[in-house]
Amino acid sequence: MFTGKMPVLMAVLLERSSVLDRMGYSGDNAPSIAMEMQRKRKPWMFVAAVLAWLVPGAGHVYLGRPVRGAIIFIIIAATFWSGVGIGGVMTVDPREQRWWFIAQMFAGSHGLIGWRRSRSIDIEAAQIVHDKAVQKLQADRNFNANRYAASAAARQEALVEMGVALPPQVANVAQSYAGIAGLLNLLCIFDALVLAAAGVSGEPRREETQEPSR
Amino acid sequence: MIAALFYNPVALPWGLQVWLMLPLCLSVAVVYKTVRVKHLHQLPLAVLGLVCYIVLGLGALGAALAAVHAWWP
Numbered sequence: 364m365f366t367g368k369m370p371v372l373m374a375v376l377l378e379r380s381s382v383l384d385r386m387g388y389s390g391d392n393a394p395s396i397a398m399e400m401q402r403k404r405k406p407w408m409f410v411a412a413v414l415a416w417l418v419p420g421a422g423h424v425y426l427g428r429p430v431r432g433a434i435i436f437i438i439i440a441a442t443f444w445s446g447v448g449i450g451g452v453m454t455v456d457p458r459e460q461r462w463w464f465i466a467q468m469f470a471g472s473h474g475l476i477g478w479r480r481s482r483s484i485d486i487e488a489a490q491i492v493h494d495k496a497v498q499k500l501q502a503d504r505n506f507n508a509n510r511y512a513a514s515a516a517a518r519q520e521a522l523v524e525m526g527v528a529l530p531p532q533v534a535n536v537a538q539s540y541a542g543i544a545g546l547l548n549l550l551c552i553f554d555a556l557v558l559a560a561a562g563v564s565g566e567p568r569r570e571e572t573q574e575p576s577r
Numbered sequence: 578m579i580a581a582l583f584y585n586p587v588a589l590p591w592g593l594q595v596w597l598m599l600p601l602c603l604s605v606a607v608v609y610k611t612v613r614v615k616h617l618h619q620l621p622l623a624v625l626g627l628v629c630y631i632v633l634g635l636g637a638l639g640a641a642l643a644a645v646h647a648w649w650p
Contacts, residue, residue, distance in 0.1 A: 449587055450586050530588075
């Protein structure tokens with residue numbers, strides 16, 4: 364899908380837009396992106412995007428920008444795990460906080476690890492809810508056990524019992540941290556995609572980014 | 578203790594929540610400017626500028642909302 368003429372076409376389109384100008388890759392004295400792509404080995408857009416998602420910063424490392432990649436990795440990891448440190452294991456909660464969960468998943472491996480941890484807690488909570496439903500059903504034959512087991516309140520009760528339920532004021536801070544870490548990585552994924560589409564590899568040289576003399 | 582930190586939520590005092598906005602602003606500024614600056618030696622100054630911009634902007638927005646809240650008929 365990303366082989367053939369598509370990256371070259373995207374590079375030419377980007378060259379004519381203002382995106383690369385702001386990155387320092389166009390201007391009167393800058394080499395043509397399309398020509399440079401033919402000279403250099405072209406980075407693959409798909410690989411850059413997947414790496415950038417999976418390990419924040421890895422897309423930039425792949426594009427020959429290791430220092431930027433390291434900065435991105437450290438900051439996104441620190442932000443995401445600060446959120447989880449504040450809010451605990453249920454900071455990543457696909458059932459109760461769906462929109463924040465989607466944002467958190469953009470943090471790649473960090474989000475996936477957080478999801479894996481919260482799933483194991485969810486299974487424990489479901490077991491507690493099931494046991495309680497059975498107890499209530501034994502006490503009262505007319506008790507609707509299925510409805511109770513499916514309710515969010517029963518799950519919340521179980522999480523409180525386990526000591527992992529997020530109080531609202533903590534949830535705001537924790538989910539903001541983890542979610543914004545994911546959204547920042549989304550920005551980095553787009554940056555890696557644009558750079559790979561343009562065939563840009565490595566840091567821009569100083570002479571490439573100087574303002575043309577007028 | 579570290580395992581408990583990443584398992585149980587911590588108790589946050591009410592006043593601390595506002596101050597926790599500052600590291601988040603710093604994170605946003607660092608990542609945004611890391612992908613935007615042409616040369617990495619420009620990064621510290623660019624980050625400082627953006628942090629000031631965000632904090633002052635949010636402060637002004639908060640003051641405006643507080644004023645509306647206080648004097649709304």
